Amino acid sequence: MVTLWFGGTFYTMNREGEKVDAVVTERGIIKALGNVSELEQTFGSEITEKVNIKGGFAYPGFVDSHLHMIGHGERLIRLDLSEVDSAMTMKELLMKKVEEAEAGDWIIGEGWNENNFSDRKIFHFTELDEIAPEHPMLLKRICRHALLANSKAMELAKVQIETPDPQGGVIVRDTDGLPTGYFLDEAQELIKQSVPEDSRQYLHKALTKSVDDMLQLGLVGGHTEDLSYYGSPDRPLQAFEEVIDGQKKKFRAHLLVHHQVAKTVEQEFAKKFSEHPYIELGAVKMFADGALGGRTALLSSPYNDAPETNGVAIHSEEELAEIIKFARSIKRPVAIHTIGDLAVEYALNAIEKYPLIGELPDRLIHVQVLRPELVERMKKLSLILDIQPSFVATDFPWVEERLGYERLPLAFAWKALLEHGFVCAGGSDAPIESVNPLVGIHAAVTRRKLSEDHEGYLPDQKLTMFEAIQLYTSGSAAAINKQDRFGLIKEGFAADFTILEKDLFTLKGNDIIDANPIMTVVDETVMYEQ
Structure with missing residues (x-):
């Protein structure tokens, strides 16, 4: 045809x-x-x-280079706290959810952010107990590197005063050593492991919701990491197969594989998905550190606003190197979550020790804080940088308090990275940020929130519209070594189009958000039409 x-x-x-x-x-x-x-x-x-x-105005199909697709679907069907702007409003929403819940149900909320509250309040477990005395409660922070739990949840998880901090995690405690209900990074797993396993029907529902939403927002694909959060990896993999059937629903899903399940996935599913037209397995994913919001991103010097800490290493340098060594043994690249500069340093040490094997490039995800010498080392490696423009809009200005002004010149420095010759791919890290690519493009070119009107945070790091669109087109294609087939409207390339109502190259400021997708085309098939 x-x-x-x-x-x-x-x-x-x-x-x-x-x-x-x-x-x-x-x-x-x-x-x-x-x-x-x-x-x-x-x-x-x-x-x-x-x-x-x-x-309409057609562009090569937009692809989100880093997100959690099932997690995005969960945010759409669970209690979404990401837009809450006060502790009181959050309390009211939680109370309403408790009223609607059946006896014994877990109360699970997504996306709270104390930086949106005037008092920056972080709830104590006793306050959560007042809201839900009979229900275990788990509330994920916007960064997903921290959560809140009430006493019922901690009781089920057997968390007590003598429970030690796990490696790569922190149980926040009061002056008497009693857990406050605030769990950082790997300590979250103590609570999460007590939550009943989601049903296969639930995963199917969440992924369907996610794919439909992404298509409606103009996305033709996503590089996603979901395989280690829902029990055995065959469960989310089955959901991907069922939802993206290639007939009723076409969507290009590139699956990063968390290192904890990489061996199982490689042995049992690699051959099967090597032949799938829309779903493929990619790099081995690992976390080197946490996030700036909870002060668990690993910095080479202490936090400006908390000099007692410089963050959390999820793995020791030796453990990180062993994970990368394993990835090389199965001829896979690695995708490493690195927010702080010391986390980047640890990642580079390991990559240099165990060089890349195979065609796909390694990728560093986030790279929010760098040092000049790290940039020079990065130039010598086959690296794609996975950046999330929306973090500029949501993390500033409070991130300046965390880092101090000396670190800002190479913080969230997207323009500088492009000028150094790096290929950058654009993503959202949804459900942490909005999956809407227009929100990311707006943040890349304005470097401010939609509600603000100023020259932008670190304005010399603004991207041009052409550079911003490239993040979601040729950048995402290069991240999976398919820049010769995707990311351009060119003879021989895939017939994937994102078609908008307005011309992005003529829009400025908040008008970018109103470009409005009118058609999303995957593999020559209209998958969404306004």
């Missing part, structure tokens, strides 16, 4: 400003570009279908 796409503007993203009036596709591949009359004359009777994009 040969399809003519016409009636709008197609930005090729091959070079800035390059655009055409129409595209011809066949069997999921772009066959030719040009204007309508030329293409109709050339292909004539071969054309079996014509699709009018109704004055």
